[in-house]
Amino acid sequence: DIVMTQSPDSLAVSLGERATINCRSSQSVLFRSTNKNYLAWYQHKPGQPPKVLFYWASTRESGVPDRFIGSGSGTDFTLTITSLQAEDVAVYYCQQYWSPPLTFGGGTKVEIK
């Protein structure tokens, strides 16, 4: 199984400041022939279902604000919120879809400082 490890577990950021979340996979999720990383990011707010933010590690889902940036390749990935807004308070998860079993990181809780 591919183990996904996120850091930190939680972070508190001032409004308008940058938030950075890291995700590491136990093996590469990069398919070299297509140069695609089988990695997605989700935002999960209380009482709502998770919402996909990025797939292929850096392809932004329609409607996701451009203050969210997905980056990385191979085994190391980052989700950056360049200017934190109040509505961004949530738990963020990375997920690999390289192969079953499909696995998620443990989540990173983002709060306002």
Place this chain on the structure above:
Amino acid sequence: QLLLQESGPRLVKPSETLSLTCTVSGDSVSRGYYWVWLRQPPRKGLEWIASISHSGDTYYSPSLKSRVAILLDASKNQFSLILTSVTAADTAVFYCARGRYCSGGGCYFDNWGQGTLVTVSS
């Protein structure tokens, strides 16, 4: 607009079978997507349970494989989850979702149901 809605009992007794159905509207389960069940136990992270392709290929979490089945009913545009021999550890919010860009069973999930809390308790 794609909508997914979970339905089923909210309370299941230990050792019994949990059955949930996801009704899909705005798309056909017979089209080229995968249909997926996931769960989130209280105060824990997300866990993938099972996926089924539009053509009936199934994939299961190894940790649940001996107790779980996922079924597709194209005539009702639904898919279902069966989880047998439940214990308190199976208490969770269960989500159904659509899988995208699926290859060899690997998908990300672009549309989710609202989720339903199922409690296992006597």
